[in-house]
Amino acid sequence: MQLRLSICISTLNRAAFIGETLDTIVAQLRDDIELLVVDGASKDNTAEIVERYATADSRVRYIRLPINSGVDQDYDIAVSHARGEYCWLMTDDDLLKPGAIDRVMVMLDGNVELVVVNTEVRTVDFGGILSSALVATDRNLEYAPEDADRLFVDTALALSFIGCVVIKRNFWLARDRVAYYGSLFIHVGVIFQSQTPCTRVIAEPLITIRYGNAMWTPRGFEIWMFKWPSLVWSFDSVSTMAKACISAREPWRQLRKLWLYRSIGGYALGEYDRYLAECPMPGYKRLISRAIAMVPPGLANAMSSLYCRLFARHARMNIYDLSRSPYASSISRAVARSAGY
Structure with missing residues (x-):
């Protein structure tokens, strides 16, 4: 049976x-x-x-x-x-x-x-x-x-x-x-x-x-900037509008996302060279994308955590990611404590 x-x-x-x-x-x-x-x-x-x-x-x-x-x-x-x-x-x-x-x-x-x-x-x-x-x-x-x-x-x-x-x-x-x-x-x-x-x-x-225990966590930048959007946009069974609701076609073009990954330790010059250096983009965006990869990660972490504290308290997973980063600042840990974790 x-x-x-x-x-x-x-x-x-x-x-x-x-x-x-x-x-x-x-x-x-x-x-x-x-x-x-x-x-x-x-x-x-x-x-x-x-x-x-x-x-x-x-x-x-x-x-x-x-x-x-x-x-x-x-x-x-x-x-x-x-x-x-x-x-x-x-x-x-x-x-x-x-x-x-x-x-x-x-x-x-x-x-x-x-x-x-x-x-x-x-x-x-x-x-x-x-x-x-x-x-x-x-x-x-x-x-x-x-x-x-x-x-x-x-x-x-x-x-x-x-x-x-x-x-x-x-x-x-x-x-x-x-x-x-x-x-x-x-x-x-x-x-x-x-x-x-x-x-x-x-x-x-x-x-x-x-959350945060996946085997692929160290590959987060590659997965969420490239693998996931590539998959989402490959489907003919759903409309362009539906796909756009789930992921940008090329989220790596969004400088705020690059900043967030720098803040949690997932984006540095190695990722820039491996994934972005050959991607087509305007010269100013290329310069900024590379510059973000060189920002001291502790500074990026503190600034992102302060932003979440003031304007994005609802971004609970981002707050948690920032607090668990190898570059977590006293600010990020305080924001996470105030959120209850």
């Missing part, structure tokens, strides 16, 4: 976090659900930790790959090995809220192809709330294939977090996945590459995200 749901986790070197994640999942498993962990050749003791769960519970399966192929391919491998009608693409360091699985299962009636699970975002120690919900809605939502623009505008930013995706396995396997290997957002490519799926959004946040 086919299982109803496979919870699929792709992991790499997360021994310090994955046990806490698995605890919140295993406690909610039912006989029609499996938990599948695909390990992309971890070099820490992730295998030892996950194998303990697999030994104790037959509903938990562990697959260790001989080499690391990247997060996109590892999730694709997980879905290919899954036995469930639906696959929940869960992360390896975030937490399910009590009752989350039962809440999702109610939505899986066979007609829906995608369920978007709303999430809250907390600080890395879960002590402070950065966002109470990534999808801003107080009621469950539904989208037909002809609602692609509305689905994209309402959910694309939330969907940048893979853990909110519960997708019908045969829908996933029928789409092009290889084209999105290396994008870091294979799930977004699967969803929006052509006609979008019948979708439901669960309004209630059922996952707690540990």
Whole structure:
């Protein structure tokens, strides 16, 4: 008999976090659900930790790959090995809220192809709330294939977090996945590459995200200035207006974004040389872009934090990023404390 749901986790070197994640999942498993962990050749003791769960519970399966192929391919491998009608693409360091699985299962009636699970975002120690919900809605939502623009505008930013995706396995396997290997957002490519799926959004946040703990955090400039916008603007299934609501086509042209990345330590001369030096831009913008890369990061951090304190108290994730930067100033730490984290 086919299982109803496979919870699929792709992991790499997360021994310090994955046990806490698995605890919140295993406690909610039912006989029609499996938990599948695909390990992309971890070099820490992730295998030892996950194998303990697999030994104790037959509903938990562990697959260790001989080499690391990247997060996109590892999730694709997980879905290919899954036995469930639906696959929940869960992360390896975030937490399910009590009752989350039962809440999702109610939505899986066979007609829906995608369920978007709303999430809250907390600080890395879960002590402070950065966002109470990534999808801003107080009621469950539904989208037909002809609602692609509305689905994209309402959910694309939330969907940048893979853990909110519960997708019908045969829908996933029928789409092009290889084209999105290396994008870091294979799930977004699967969803929006052509006609979008019948979708439901669960309004209630059922996952707690540990913000700032992603394996890709050190690559933030490359990802959010180039990879993410390139993906967003590649989709023919949504309009130009919808895409513009989610990301500028070339956000690296926005000097304020360069300043923010300088403030958090993500943009310096190395990034300028690697990503911007050959990009076409007016001479004055090239000069300013390079100059920003040379501003003392501690000064940039202090000025950005003061700006947030005076004019952008709502920018909670930016405030938190500034306070956790290697160049965090006394101002940034004070602003973060006043925000509650």
